Amino acid sequence: MLMESIYAASFLEKSTAKALDKSHYKKINFNIGKYNAVVPKGKEQFTDLNRVKELAKNKRWEAIEHLDIYLNQFEEQITKRGAKVLWAEDSEQALKFIGEICEQKKCKSLVKSKSMVTEEIHLNNYLESVGIESVETDLGEYIQQMDGEAPYHIVTPAMHKSKEDVAKLFNEKLGTDINLTPEQLTLVARKNLREKYVQAEIGVTGANFIIADVGAIAVTENEGNARLSAAWPKTHIVVVGIEKMIPSVNDLGLFWPLLATYGTGQQVTVYNSIISGPRQKEETDGPEEMYVILLDNGRTDLLANAKSREALYCIRCGACLNACPIYKNIGGHAYDTTYSGPIGSIITPHLRGMHDYKHLSYASSLCGNCTEVCPVKINLHELLLENRKEAVELGEASFAEKFAWKAWKQTSMNRTLMNQGTAPIKNWVINKMFKGWSNQRDPLEFPTKTFNQLWKEEHKK
Secondary structure, three states, rough: OOOHHHHHHHHHHHHHHHOOOHHHHHHHHHHHHHHHHHHHHHHHOOOOOHHHHHHHHHHHHHHHHOOOHHHHHOOOHHHHOOEEEEEOOOOOHHHHHHHHHHHHOOOOOOOOOHHHHHHHHOHHHHHHOOOOOOEEEOOOHHHEEEOOOOOOOOOOOOOOHHHHHHHHHHHHHHOOOOOOHHHHHHHHHHHHHHHHHHHOOEEEEEOEEEOOOOEEEEEEOOOOOOHHHOOOOEEEEEEHHHEEOOHHHHHHHHHHHHHHHHHHOOOOEEEEEEEEEOOOOOOOOOOOEEEEEEEOOHHHHHHHOOOOOOHOOOOOOOHHHHHHHHHHHHOOHHHOOOHHEEEEEEEHHHHHHHHHHHHHHHHEEEEEEHHHHHOOOHHHHHHHHHHHHHHHHOOOOHHHHHHHHHHHHHOOOOOOHHHOOHHHHHHHHHHHHHHHHHOOOOOOOOOOOOOHHHHHHHHOO
16 A cells, blocks of 8 residues: 655645645735736847747757767866866765865855755755855845745745845844845845855855856856855855756857746846856956866656656746746745745656655646746646656556546446436535545535436427
């Protein structure tokens, strides 16, 4: 007998609580509402948006289908300028590499820009365990780290917090006036973080894109903290998933505006950097050493799946989260994963195990809104169905589930069976026996006459 995953039980508990939390719902929908107001303005820069999205999908297809070639090309090019490339099969190996570098550099403090892949490998926890101070420098991540929470959203880590929540947090942790405005709170964070950039021996960043032809990484941001994290410390470590590949530097003209529009509603983000190695002889600033850790961590398993590899096209804009009615009701923390929302529900079962995370593929209304908003046209709602199918084929369906679907199929394909029983009996069965439906919904009321009966009466006339 299949045992329910502890992650599934946790998801049900947390999602149920958040779905009934009106304060949480108000905050997240207020922030998503602001996002929805600006995205149409960002889209105005494209004369033929559908063609742009189609072109972006084709570019991502090209990169993923020939990933081995492009990764080798990237390594060859960037090592020519003195960067060191390390290949990490999983989280443990990536953390081992980072630990060894920190030990070599006698690192005591480290600054880190926003990076979902470092959240994926739980870098902050590891660094804390070996006595190294790790400071998040993105304002949203800084807030979340101060509060002891994981990021809530792929793009907006503290989306679920109001300005009053942040003011209260700063008051408790930093002793600031509880009535400070958002602008004043930002200045407090800036003052604290500027000192950390200067003190840190190592800076860690992620990468929005890996560029094959020139051997570089591309980073896009709005605060400048990634540039400071990469430039001030003597050593720069990049941790990036192997799927972030694009074939050419010329492709940034396509992907940067798309990422900005669908991520934050901007035409282009404030800071866009191309980093192609450590400081060169003729350069006056930048790190003395640069390491790029290319992380697999289950990505090649997903790549081997001919139907689901399309999920690797994702550019982490977060648009599908903002569009998803499930995410907007339960929020990011209910998922208990690094990547939440529709894209997280698709990739997490492949990256972390189908048994433990197959339940996420059911956290969807299958309305297709996620597919509609995706800037690289990933068929997200279809991939959720594909995950469900794979789970069943792997034997992850319980006897009760299989029996229920078989009974439903037999009944729905047999008119005589469908017509059995009166409306009151059907109402009792559905509303009393299947409490999963009626717990938070109005009772179902079957009509007194079946469609079969109404059809016959109509045709007798």
